[in-house]
Amino acid sequence: MDNSVLYLAMPSLTEAIAPTAGQALWIVDIYGFVVASLLIAFGNLGDRHGRLRFLLGGASLFGLGSAGAAFTGTPELLIASRALMGIGGATLLPSGLAIVSSLFPDVRQRARAIGIFAATFAAGFAVGPVVGGLLLNHFWWGSVFLINLPVVAVFLTFAPKLLKEVREARPGRVDPLSVAQSALGILLVVYAVKTAAAEGLSVGQLAVGAVGVAILVWFVRRQLTLDEPLLDLKLFRDRVFTVAVLTGLLSLVAWAAAGYLSGVYLQSVLGFSVLTAAFLALPGAAVLTTACVGTAGVVERLGKRTALIASHFFMGTGLVLLLFAGTETGAVFYIASTVIAGVGYGLSFSLVAETAVAAVPAERAGSAGAIAETSNELGNALGVSLLGSLAAFLFRLLGPGTDGTLDTTLSTPGLSADDAEQAKEAFVTGLHAAIGVAAALTFALGLLALRWLPREKPDAAAEPDAAVEELPRREEQPVS
Known part of the structure; x- marks a missing residue:
């Protein structure tokens, strides 16, 4: 929810505190890089010293960082606050996934539960822009960070009562x-x-x-x-696990780049208000949420191999539709893109997490979940930084040369209509290049999965993790 709101808030934020092009990218992706850097370590620490303890501490840090981000007045302080939020986020994701897994030892129930867990991310993506759009229409840009505080407060109130503490039976040193x-x-x-x-x-x-x-x-x-x-490379001997983690990486690269660049495109190129842009994202978010929840059923009918392969081609096809968006029209292509790609995103988000957890003993669930979430968070950060940087480079190369970003260029005093049009065309060119690269990578991994993944046995579709070699599982030790 926080990241999807931030994409929409960037034009308002840029106008208010005037970050440079580099600072604007750091504001967006510093959270993802801090999370990606610490996820594996914190997943291991949670396994050893108590996952619920990490959840509670991480939520507190996330709330403090959100409050700091809301009331900061400089790009540097905003980047620092987002980094603090990232430290909190790195404790939340792997431990949360591990606790959800421990609550459902049955294979089928666990697959459905993880699908719902993944759907909460999609639901946040759907709800965040609407709530953020309403806030941005009535309050200052910093208000979008305050929506995290009620969520944190509710979590800190109920988590100790509803979630059990679990840790690895024989902890080791990080x-x-x-x-x-x-x-x-x-x-x-x-x-x-x-x-x-x-x-x-x-x-x-x-x-x-x-x-x-x-x-x-x-x-x-x-x-x-x-x-x-810290990173158990032996897990990557399993081809299904490897392809799933690569899917988690590339799906978030594509999702983050498309989300970030599309938010700017809808507002600064097509001229939609922030609230209208938020509503345009709802159809795709609804499909994404539904796909996450329904992934377990798809796997039961078609098998994990087919579902993994299909996710890439849905994502790639949806991304290609964005290549038809122009400086005058493009909303229809944007909606169609998010709807079709949303099916692929939903399948991939659920399959990556479920495959990672199913491939390891229960006491290593936090570590495996950390690998899955690391691929997601690193992909989220790389999508904005690498593909966002490609778009920024082309804008700087082809734009009117007045500034490094589209929003600051359009707000330049005395900017001529020709220069404004040139700036929009340069941005759309950068958008097409970034999305084209994302689509090509997604299709390439789909073809690799088609050739590389072993065909499942006739009854493999009936078992959610039949395509993954089951390793021995030890009993989790509840901690009072």
Whole structure:
């Protein structure tokens, strides 16, 4: 809900605190990068020291960060507040998924429960823009962050009463160096890409990016030598698990890039109000929510392999429709795109989480859930930073050259009609390029899944995790 509102609030936010092009991208995706950097570590810590404890602490941090973001007046403080929200979010996602899994030991019930769990993300995407649109029509941009506080308050009130505390029976040590490696490597690579798109390529940026890649390689090599790795690479021996995690990554790359760029497109290019833009997103969000809830039924009838493959082609087809959006008309293509792609997103969101949890022993559910959520959150951040940076680069290259973003360009005093039209055309060109890349990657992974995934046995469709090798499960130890 918070991220979908932020996409709509960006034009108002940009006008109020005037971030640079690079700062605007950081405002949007710093949350995702902090979450992606810490998810695996916090998933392991939750397994070892208590998942409910992490949920409660994470919710508190998320609420504090939201309050700070609402009342900040500078881009730097807003980025810092969003980073604090990211620390809280990194504790919530893997532990939440692990607790949901522990509540439903039956395979079929667990698959449906995780589908509903995934549907809450889609529901937040649907509700967030409407609530945010109403707030932005009556209050200042910071009010969109305050919608998180009632949710946090309700959670902190009822979670201790409704959720049991669970932790791994035999906890191990979390390697601090691995935590630092994963976080620093991701941030350095993304910083290099983002600054190159916003300011142009330089030797310094290439050096920063190279250092980030080297640290990530070091991180992977270290995981292969540890008895208690932060990232259990053995899980990727299962092809279904691997394709599912890649699906989680690419589906969020496409979803985040399309959501961020479409929010700006609807308001700044087509001229819709923030509330109208929010209502235009509702059909796709409704389909996305329904698809999440219905994924378990689809898997029972068609099998996990077919559902995974179909998700890519639904997403890719929906994204292609956005390529027909222009500077004068495009709302119809936008709605059709979100509806068709929403089927694919819904299937992928549920399958990624369910496959990850089903592939491991119960006491490792938090760690596996962290891998699934890391692929999602990293995809969410990469979609905005990499594809958003591609769109920003083309805008800077083809635009009138007055500023680095469309919103600030259109608000330039004395801007001529020709320059305004050139700016809109440059933005749409960048939008098409970013969405085209996302669609191509999605179709490519679909074809890979078609060739790579083993065909299921005749009765595989009847079991939600029949395509995943069941590893031995140990009993969870309730903690008083």
